[in-house]
Amino acid sequence: MDVLEIMTTLRNIKGLEDEDSISSREMLRAINMGYRTLLKKLKAELRPYFSLQDYTETLAGDSIFYYPEDFCEVRNIKRGSYLCAIVDPEVRSLIGNNPNYPSDPLMPYAVDFGKYAEIYPLPTSTAIDMDYLRFPPDLLFGTGTINVSSELVLADGKNIDDYYNKTHLSIYQRSEASIAHIGKDRITDYDGSSLTATLNSLASKTGIIYASEPLIPEEYQRYLSDFAILEMAKTGHADKNVAQLAADVINNQLKPKAA
Numbered sequence: 001m002d003v004l005e006i007m008t009t010l011r012n013i014k015g016l017e018d019e020d021s022i023s024s025r026e027m028l029r030a031i032n033m034g035y036r037t038l039l040k041k042l043k044a045e046l047r048p049y050f051s052l053q054d055y056t057e058t059l060a061g062d063s064i065f066y067y068p069e070d071f072c073e074v075r076n077i078k079r080g081s082y083l084c085a086i087v088d089p090e091v092r093s094l095i096g097n098n099p100n101y102p103s104d105p106l107m108p109y110a111v112d113f114g115k116y117a118e119i120y121p122l123p124t125s126t127a128i129d130m131d132y133l134r135f136p137p138d139l140l141f142g143t144g145t146i147n148v149s150s151e152l153v154l155a156d157g158k159n160i161d162d163y164y165n166k167t168h169l170s171i172y173q174r175s176e177a178s179i180a181h182i183g184k185d186r187i188t189d190y191d192g193s194s195l196t197a198t199l200n201s202l203a204s205k206t207g208i209i210y211a212s213e214p215l216i217p218e219e220y221q222r223y224l225s226d227f228a229i230l231e232m233a234k235t236g237h238a239d240k241n242v243a244q245l246a247a248d249v250i251n252n253q254l255k256p257k258a259a
Contacts, residue, residue, distance in 0.1 A: 003213075004209065007028075010027060013229070034229075034230065037227050039135060046220070047133075059126055060123065062122075066115070072135045074086060074130065079121075089113055105121055108121060136215040136216070141212070155195070157195040161192040161193075162189070168186045169211065186200050187199060225246075
């Protein structure tokens with residue numbers, strides 16, 4: 001199931017607003033937010049579809065270490081060459097009086113706030129290195145041209161090199177009368193600065209629609225429309241009855257395992 005198929009399903013559900021009221025971009029945003037929620041809910045089952053990444057930033061006189069946008073979960077953080085103890089925000093007030101967390105560069109710690117960490121002792125031109133669990137890439141939908149070099153510019157792509165590598169795309173040819181599926185391909189390389197994806201085989205195609213496929217197994221893909229409906233309801237693009245039905249499906253059929 002690709003993004004276009006998910007959008008078609010959503011637009012055919014009674015109680016959701018039509019294309020004149022919610023654009024494809026707004027709908028894609030709802031689908032991607034729902035995708036993240038699904039991944040978090042079923043992280044134990046879907047862990048093989050997350051990847052381990054490394055991220056480094058040098059902090060100078062600032063304790064705040066912001067996580068990258070594809071961040072899901074901290075695996076470890078180093079201050080220079082020393083591993084940080086990961087501390088919950090609730091016990092931060094105990095730090096300083098707790099001999100387990102001395103303010104010593106040889107025994108640093110990081111307070112994990114979910115989207116950023118506070119690093120202690122205060123770094124002074126110090127490299128902070130983190131290994132983290134990364135979400136699968138956001139789903140893609142758009143129009144464009146595949147050039148003779150099999151390159152496709154992703155208008156709403158992320159500015160992160162290699163972010164969409166291995167992503168599978170369904171390619172459609174659009175005409176005034178219809179939309180026809182012409183094939184599938186995968187992204188072999190992605191340049192975040194130019195938003196350019198290099199495809200494995202397709203080339204020289206104009207007037208195309210591209211729609212990515214979720215990396216997760218098909219048995220979970222069918223719930224993406226339900227999660228998207230809940231996101232659309234938050235902005236008034238789905239009525240409460242439809243949203244309640246979607247919530248019932250999720251709560252009754254998806255039983256996450258312990259992480």
